[in-house]
Amino acid sequence: MAAEYTKDLSTPVLTVDLDKVKRNAKDMRERFEGLGVQLRPHMKTHKTAECADIMTGGSKRCIVVSTLAEASFFADHGYDDILYAYPLPFDKVQRCAELSERLSLFHVLVDNDTALEELKRRPLNKGKVWNVWLKLDCNNGRAGVPNSNPKAQKLAQDIAATPGVELTGIYAHCGNTYVCQGQEQIKAVAQETTTSVLQFMEKLKAVGIQGLKSSIGSTPSCSHPVADMAMLSEVHPGNYVFYDVQQSLIGSCSLEDVAVRVLTRVIGHYPQRNQLLVDCGWTALSHDGGGRLPTGYAIIEGHPELKLLSMTQEHGRVEAISGQLDFTKYPLGSLLSLIPYHACATASMHPLYYIHSNGKILGTWTPTRGW
Ligand SMILES: Cc1ncc(COP(=O)(O)O)c(C=O)c1O
The missing domain is CATH 3.20.20.10 (Alanine racemase)
Structure with a gap:
């Protein structure tokens, strides 16, 4: 479920939980300090x-x-x-x-x-x-x-x-x-x-x-x-600082450790085909994982009943895993929070990350791009 403090963000957007990032980084540093091995992240x-x-x-x-x-x-x-x-x-x-x-x-x-x-x-x-x-x-x-x-x-x-x-x-x-x-x-x-x-x-x-x-x-x-x-x-x-759904499936971490989300808004209701449309396509969330998860291309946080079925460049189709969607639960304009399958590929698509801690947006980080 998208948190209250994210309500004013323009979507699609990548958010980073600073506390999880710090914890993931500290755990890795301490693990290899304990082994006497230099960490070169x-x-x-x-x-x-x-x-x-x-x-x-x-x-x-x-x-x-x-x-x-x-x-x-x-x-x-x-x-x-x-x-x-x-x-x-x-x-x-x-x-x-x-x-x-x-x-x-x-x-x-x-x-x-x-x-x-x-x-x-x-x-x-x-x-x-x-x-x-x-x-x-x-x-x-x-x-x-x-x-x-x-x-x-x-x-x-x-x-x-x-x-x-x-x-x-x-x-x-x-x-x-x-x-x-x-x-x-x-x-x-x-x-x-x-x-x-x-x-x-x-x-x-x-x-x-x-x-x-x-x-x-x-x-x-x-x-x-x-x-x-x-x-x-x-x-x-390197990936450990964010982790992602893929790492949780491999067994590197738990889903709780994943520090990044892609927030997206509901932009369409299509009862005739039992689908929602969201403003997240493959320019905001990587196609990694091939949609093989029971929940499609991502995990939709707080909504185990939903599946991100497919994405085109700027649109995503969301459907119910089973049965009829209750469209009143996902009003037009409401936010959904996607846990990415592959954090590296997904982050590389975003020009800016929004950083949050304790229910507040603290600022942005700007990545470098290109080769
Ligand atoms: C050459 C090389 N070294 C280190 C890493 C970091 O590995 P990981 O992404 O599993 O943390 C990668 C990741 O692709 C890599 O290609």
């Missing part, structure tokens, strides 16, 4: 300076970004020690070089020989070296050299042997936790990824490459870490 979910300050506990150090727009935005906000965790795009080497020369620590990710050649072609000025993390694919199946492929060790050795380049660490993202259901499955993937990375580090030690950092993570694995993760140097989750 990912900024991709919110892309705002305010939320970054909360996630880093005000240190403004040690973050991950997924775009160079984020990297520059956080550098402009006084952040340093920024890891650009994306396979090095060759059109962006010059911008990466400028950030490396500007910041005390800017890290790039490499998973192929050609990327290493590109770095060699642009030596850094100001006495700097490229800080490179080798991206390892431990069964996730997206970016990275498969950990079982001999090319991974060869690439690590080539990076380490290249003048002007430092092999800083090994980065593996266990996105394969997203197909898990429940803590047991999450922990099995976390264990497998941790073991693979640690074994890979041992292989490198055997050929004289030591002192590297290691980083794994995703919101599911970092919400339920295994003890061996204490042997890693860093973890890099």
Whole structure:
């Protein structure tokens, strides 16, 4: 149910519960302080300076970004020690070089020989070296050299042997936790990824490459870490600061922990087809989840009887899960509160987030956009 203090907001709008954000951030920080592992939070979910300050506990150090727009935005906000965790795009080497020369620590990710050649072609000025993390694919199946492929060790050795380049660490993202259901499955993937990375580090030690950092993570694995993760140097989750319906289904969090909502207004009654129309289409709420939830593309807070059936660009169709809608319960102009299936994708569609605490709107956060 939409709260009273939201009644004047123009919809569709993304709202953020500041108290939940602070609690989610604190829980993650404390979890890894307890394990003696550095938390390097990912900024991709919110892309705002305010939320970054909360996630880093005000240190403004040690973050991950997924775009160079984020990297520059956080550098402009006084952040340093920024890891650009994306396979090095060759059109962006010059911008990466400028950030490396500007910041005390800017890290790039490499998973192929050609990327290493590109770095060699642009030596850094100001006495700097490229800080490179080798991206390892431990069964996730997206970016990275498969950990079982001999090319991974060869690439690590080539990076380490290249003048002007430092092999800083090994980065593996266990996105394969997203197909898990429940803590047991999450922990099995976390264990497998941790073991693979640690074994890979041992292989490198055997050929004289030591002192590297290691980083794994995703919101599911970092919400339920295994003890061996204490042997890693860093973890890099991001979504946890907002959480979402997807994370609650995986078992990373409870629905109570989800900090974001999309508010929408009822803009039409269509008794002939037993549907409401709302002013939230796919430009305000991502299509992730494919509408497979019993409640469609989102959970409609306080209305378990409703389903967000479909969305076009600016319209959403809402129907009853069963039986006839009582249209008097949803007057034209009334607000509905949607709990998003995927917070990162949904937040990325909004130019502004409204922040609330204790029943009051406190202000807005403005995210950076683009690449
Ligand atoms: C490379 C990389 N690192 C870290 C993360 C953060 O993981 P999560 O969104 O599960 O918190 C992501 C998320 O997609 C990612 O792609």
